[in-house]
Amino acid sequence: MAERYSSFEPHGTNWLLQRVTAALLVVLLSFHFFQLHFLNHAYEVTFAGTRARMEDPAYFATMVLFLVTAAFHGINGIFNALVNQGISGRRKRVAKYGLLLAGLVLVGQGIRVAMAMAGVTFA
Amino acid sequence: MSQSYDRGLIEDFGRWREFSAGMWAWILHKFTGWVLIGYLFMHIAVLSTAIPAADGDPSTYTDTIQGLENVVVIRVLEIGLLATAVFHILNGVRLLMVDLGLGLESQDKSFYAALVVTAAITVASVPTFLGGGVV
Numbered sequence: 001m002a003e004r005y006s007s008f009e010p011h012g013t014n015w016l017l018q019r020v021t022a023a024l025l026v027v028l029l030s031f032h033f034f035q036l037h038f039l040n041h042a043y044e045v046t047f048a049g050t051r052a053r054m055e056d057p058a059y060f061a062t063m064v065l066f067l068v069t070a071a072f073h074g075i076n077g078i079f080n081a082l083v084n085q086g087i088s089g090r091r092k093r094v095a096k097y098g099l100l101l102a103g104l105v106l107v108g109q110g111i112r113v114a115m116a117m118a119g120v121t122f123a
Numbered sequence: 124m125s126q127s128y129d130r131g132l133i134e135d136f137g138r139w140r141e142f143s144a145g146m147w148a149w150i151l152h153k154f155t156g157w158v159l160i161g162y163l164f165m166h167i168a169v170l171s172t173a174i175p176a177a178d179g180d181p182s183t184y185t186d187t188i189q190g191l192e193n194v195v196v197i198r199v200l201e202i203g204l205l206a207t208a209v210f211h212i213l214n215g216v217r218l219l220m221v222d223l224g225l226g227l228e229s230q231d232k233s234f235y236a237a238l239v240v241t242a243a244i245t246v247a248s249v250p251t252f253l254g255g256g257v258v
Contacts, residue, residue, distance in 0.1 A: 015222075022215050029208060037248075042201070043192035043255050047181035050173065067167075074160030081153050102164075110167050116177035117170075 014076055021073040028066040047117075054118040067110040075103040144231035148214055155211040162204060202252045206245040213237035 036042055040049070054060050082095050115121070142150070169187060176184035191197050217233045220226055226233065 019219060019222075022219070026212055026215075029212070033205065033208070037201075037205075038251055041255050043189060045185070045188045045192075047173065047176045047184040050184070070163055074156070074163060077156045078160060081156065106164060106167060109171065113167060113170050113173050116174045119177060 014080065018073060018076055018080070021069045021076075024065070024069045025073055028062065028069060031062070032066060050117050051119060054114065060114060060118050064111060064114055067114070068107055071103050071106050071110070075099045075106075144234045148217070148230075148234040148237070151210065152214050152218065155207045155214075158204075158207050159211060198252050202245060202249060205248055205252070206241055209244050210237060210241040213240055 079099050172184045172187045214237045221230055
């Protein structure tokens with residue numbers, strides 16, 4: 001059996017989810033880069049243009065999926081990198097819940113921004 | 124039976140002169156990962172100007188984005204961001220193959236291939252990133 005060099009527990013849920021989100025991100029990130037740097041140009045971005053894109057429910061859902069997927073992949077990746085670096089016990093718990101909180105704040109604020117862009121309000 | 128290597132701890136960064144291609148790939152993957160998640164937090168912070176924009180002042184958002192895009196350093200950093208993301212993606216595919224035990228004997232060559240393709244895509248994107256407004 002070949003040695004494993006992965007940072008993750010062999011075939012655990014985190015390993016699988018990191019791979020699934022990675023596959024999604026390849027598609028979503030490529031789309032995002034082409035959309036906002038090659039098709040449209042970042043220097044021409046206006047609030048009206050952003051609103052026009054975000055008012056399309058499919059585009060809105062894609063961007064929210066992109067946010068959630070990227071946040072999970074990044075937070076899970078950092079947590080595993082820290083565990084790989086040798087943290088355990090209390091430091092591991094602090095990292096876990098600290099990162100979880102940071103991820104939730106990121107996704108929460110991101111969804112708030114997406115709703116503002118799309119003109120969606122609860123009122 | 125495959126051979127087993129004891130290269131010592133990669134986490135001991137002081138040994139960097141002894142690192143092999145696979146170890147550099149591991150370090151670059153972690154480094155680019157930290158940069159990308161750091162950027163995501165910053166990106167959402169900048170895009171948060173959409174909240175006052177939606178409340179009636181669209182220029183808050185438009186002026187922030189266009190103002191940043193008029194700074195040459197920002198454009199150069201965007202090229203760096205593209206390079207970071209492309210390498211992370213290509214090496215991520217390579218890591219998946221390593222994880223699945225596919226092509227392990229070529230893992231060093233696939234790292235060099237990831238670097239070359241990243242460099243090619245980055246160079247090809249320079250006109251797009253530097254054009255329009257700053258150069």
